[in-house]
Amino acid sequence: MSAETTDQLPTLETARKLGLLPDEYDRIIAILGRKPNFTELSIFSVMWSEHCSYKNSIVWLKTLPRDSERMLAKAGEENAGLVDIGDGLACSFKIESHNHPSAIEPYQGAATGVGGINRDIFTMGARPIAQLNSLRFGNLDLPKTQRLLKGVVKGIGDYGNAFGIPTVGGEIYFDDCYNVNPLVNAFSAGIVEVDKVAKATSYGVGNPVFIVGSATGKDGIHGATFASEDISDKSTEKLPAVQVGDPFMEKLLLEASLEIIGTGYVIGIQDMGAAGIICSTSEMSAKGEHGMIIDLDKVPTRQPNMDPFEILLSESQERMLVVIEKGKEDVIQQIFDKWDLNCEQIGTVTDTGRLHFYRHGELVADVPAHDLVLGGGAPQYHREYREPAYFQEFKKFQISDVSDxxxxxxxxxxxxxxxxxxxxxxxxxxxxxDSMVGTANRTTNVPSDAAVVNIKGTDKSIVITVDCNSRYVNADPNTGAKIAVAEAARNIVCTGGEPLAVTNNLNFGNPYVPEVYWQFVQAVKGMGEACLRFATPVTGGNVSFYNQSSDEGPVFPTPTIGMLGLMENPENRMxxxxxxxxxxxxxxxxxxxxxxxxxxxxxxxxxxxxxxxxxxxxxxxxxxxxxxxxxxxxxxxxxxxxxxxxxxxxxxxxxxxxxxxxxxxxxxxxxxxxxxxxxxxxxxxxxxxxxxxxxxxxxxxxxxxxxxxxxxxxxxxxxxxxxxxxxxxxxxxxxxxxxxxxxxx
Structure with missing residues (x-):
């Protein structure tokens, strides 16, 4: 049975339940030239979710400065940013959120956030050497806030300590606006030799496609759409959307991945984060302007009788998609056998530009890769925005009204x-x-405004920080975002480093609320001006909308700035x-x-x-x-x-x-x-x-x-x-x- 002749095709109402708008449903029909089946509709729903497509933010993100002499990968090109730090070395770094999962299940939500951001680093061929985190919680007098704080901190600590990457700094703020929706932003940085950087691409007709790492389960299904809607009382019913991490498996996956990248036979490699297999197959294929034929029967699974959409959308942790040169299958197999990890060829590269997914010998989905992804056919919206009434009210403050x-x-x-x-x-x-785990004296615990991590075999150190005072941003999103960039740069300078580049995590409320979207637009404009002035281009990052609830409203706009600096002379350490x-x-x-x-x-x-x-x-x-x-x-x-x-x-x-x-x-x-x-x-x-x-x-x-x-x-x-x-x-x-x-x- 082909994807075009399923017995019962989904309706517009099905599309709505999957988070798609009516015009997006019509657009899918136009792209396919027919109505989608349920698996295909599910594919579009996650790939066109805000979490994956940035459909409500990309038009403004494109205005941010993205170039410098040191930039080796522009924003969105690869799994993470990549900056030349000299002597044949580069630093890969990125920040991402795991807000909604952490609001529902703080321990696993935070732990898998740490795991995911580190995978983005080592799929670049870089070995992670340091982590930071930026956390926001509600009123600390509330038992719920204390429970969330304890769970998140333990999740970060347990995963990072076991994985063997030190957490060297970060920030925590508390405010009533985060009572329902905490923010958990995780940052990671790693070092790679410039000529050993891996790409997130796919090309070469007949090249084999492998899935490596953990088996695929039903955890995390529709996690991307879960992250693209407001938190509500019913969110606890979506507990299966929260993934479960295994840091010991991730450690094995790190070593195996770096080893296969070192063979020179890897065409492309990508982490299976949000939207799982469908995300990695579509993004790699679109970038390489190729297609894939994938046999879902060959995907190692943890549960029997998983439906095609469950296999495709699962966000089970510690998995990678790898495309290698044809004829080198035994090489990759031997490496993953040595590390006792799953390594299964699930498909091959084609020149069709389409993704063909089979299950039990039947074609269950036939979709064009380019039309699924950010920068391809995914929708891009110019949303209405309007200055909130409070903004002018805040400006009326007079210091003379407060006694000294x-x-x-x-x-x-x-x-x-x-x-x-x-x-x-x-x-x-x-x-x-553990700020020293795996460092071999890379880090010191001497207090300074930013974290300093030594690069083995050199006198260089990276200097890293995460900064944002969301109260400032709420008061004035444009000025507040400028201050966030300026403070990050100031912290690096006060530590003896030179600011180089930025990764950002833009945490906002519902983008369909004009006042919220105004905050977003103003913050992006302010951030762009500041990054230009301080010569710190944006290498990428994450947009996290829908951080609000029906009862409490949106959180303070929180554009967290993760900044990378470089210290070339250790005598400048301050x-x-x-x-x-x-x-x-x-x-x-x-x-x-x-x-x-x-x-x-x-x-x-x-x-x-x-x-x-x-x-x-x-x-x-x-x-x-x-x-x-x-x-x-x-x-x-x-x-x-x-x-x-x-x-x-x-x-x-x-x-x-x-x-x-x-x-x-x-x-x-x-x-x-x-x-x-x-x-x-x-x-x-x-x-x-x-x-x-x-x-x-x-x-x-x-x-x-x-x-x-x-x-x-x-x-x-x-x-x-x-x-x-x-x-x-x-x-x-x-x-x-x-x-x-x-x-x-």
Whole structure:
């Protein structure tokens, strides 16, 4: 029986249930020249889901800068971004979300997110060397939030530790807007020799197509469409859509995959992530402008009597599709036999441009590869967008409407900020991650604004970070997105690196809501401007829409920036910690009477409506160039950017990092709360050895960047305007233990 003569063809109502729009159903009929059968309709439903096709975002993603002299793969071309780091080496890196699965089943949702992002790296031929994560949860006082947090953190830790790739940093924020829909964004980076990069393509008529790794089960079916709809009370009924990971299987798959890539016989290789077999067969075929004949009977399965659509759409983990040179079948078979992994030839490459899937000898689906994929025939929409009413309301905020902090109240504010879950130490989290596993001294646990990972056999290190203050983005999506890029670059610069490129994870609500789509459009525009200015092109990433619920509405717009930097000279390694009492403390950059969107205003004063903090991209750019020069010329002994919690938190973290204190004077030109707790951008706290003071000041004077002397490092206390606030030991106790005390663990 052919795909064109099934007994009962699906209807428009079937298409609706699969997440397709009426005009998309009509479009499918036009592409096929007939009505699709159920398997074919299921294929289009997942491939044209937002998760796979980016149909509601691609028109704006195309506006982002994507080129530089170091770019070896443009956004969307391969499984992950690829950047030349010199000496014949490249760094492959990417960030992706696993939000909806983690909202329903936090442990497996987070674990399989980690597994999936690492597979994207090693299918490039790169060995993963470091992971980061960016997490958002709801109100930490809620039992549900605590359950989700514990499950996600354990899932990340268990999978990453067992897989053997260190988690070297990340970020966590809490806000009521994430009560229903947490965000779990996973980042991975790996290193590959430039001449050994693998491609996600398929060509060469008669070349064999293999499925390797785990067997295929019914977990994860329609996971892509599950990720392309709002979270609701009925989402828990979709538990089968959450995949189950096996990090030990993934470790074997990593080694086997790198070994077969090393033979030189691999034409193309791709991870089976979202949409499983259908995604990898269609995307590889479309890229190589070829087709495939696939026999689904040959796919190793975990359950008997699986239907064709179940085999095609399953998102079972730890699987790859591999196309190799004809005649080399025994080579790949022997390698996977050695690693005790499934390795089955399931098809061959054709020149038809179509995918023909057979089951029990019958043709069950016949679809054109090009028409399924992003950049091919998948629909692309220009959605309506409209400025939300709140945006102008936020702009009406006046600092004069909020009384300045009294001297006697500073102690209370200080303790509030040091123990706030958005600011306090993440020690409870990172102690569950092994930051040294598999590194052979690649990483150090010295605190700095970004993670530094050494590249074996060289003096080079990659410098990586993930950043986004979604409260800023909600207040002003354009400015907030610019700040996210700028802060990521600032963190890399303060660590001694040079920013190179960006991968992004764009987490937003329902794109069919005009106010949500306006947030998305404005954020992409702001991100594009900032990436252009800081010469950090976008290598790819992920768009995650539908992060909202019918009851709670959308989450804050959260365009997470994963940034890659390079440190070529290990002597430029800079940490945030003060080194010794007596060193001078300076603020590089200019303070402002600005408390907008600060943690102080939002959570301490309870004012939710205010614009984004003050930000000027040219001022930021000049600041970063000045900081680079100060580090290169060895004029500072520490550097730490001013961000969440303002100047006080920055000083506190630098002091606690070195088990020291600080003595500073506030600037009478500014309100005390703005000076100490405001979060205006483009500022860095540095410490300077006294013998370098004149040279340091001369260098900054010559640069034209504003700076001011704040005070000096002391042995024991946090002292502001002569008022001792906290001993460093007491501050560390508040800061280090706040999260575990909140969780009662």
């Amino acid at each position: 902090v009294e001297a006697a109240e500073i102690q209370k504010v200080v303790e509030h900020l040091l123990t706030h879950p958005n600011i306090c130490s993440r020690r409870w989290v990172y102690e569950q991650y 940490t945030l910690r003060f080194r010794q009492a007596g060193d001078l403390i300076y603020l590089v950059g200019e303070s402002k009477d600005d408390i907008a969107s600060s943690e102080y205003l939002y959570s301490y004063r309870g004012v939710k409506a205010s614009p984004a903090p003050a930000f000027d991209m040219e001022v930021e750019y000049a600041l970063q160039q000045a900081i680079k020069e100060l580090i290169i010329n060895k004029l500072v002994v520490s550097a730490h950017d001013v961000s969440d919690g303002g100047l006080f938190v920055t000083l506190s973290e630098s002091a606690m990092g070195g088990n020291l204190g600080f003595t500073i004077e506030t600037d009478s030109r500014f309100r005390k709360d703005a000076f100490l707790f405001g979060e205006s951008q483009s500022r860095v706290v540095v410490s300077v050895a006294r013998e370098k003071q004149t040279e340091f000041e001369d260098a900054l004077t010559k640069s034209g960047v504003a700076f001011s002397r704040l005070g000096a490092v002391n042995d024991t206390n946090f002292v502001i305007d002569g008022q001792p606030l906290l001993a460093v030991a007491a501050a560390k106790d508040l800061y280090d233990n706040a999260l575990s005390r909140k969780l009662e663990v």
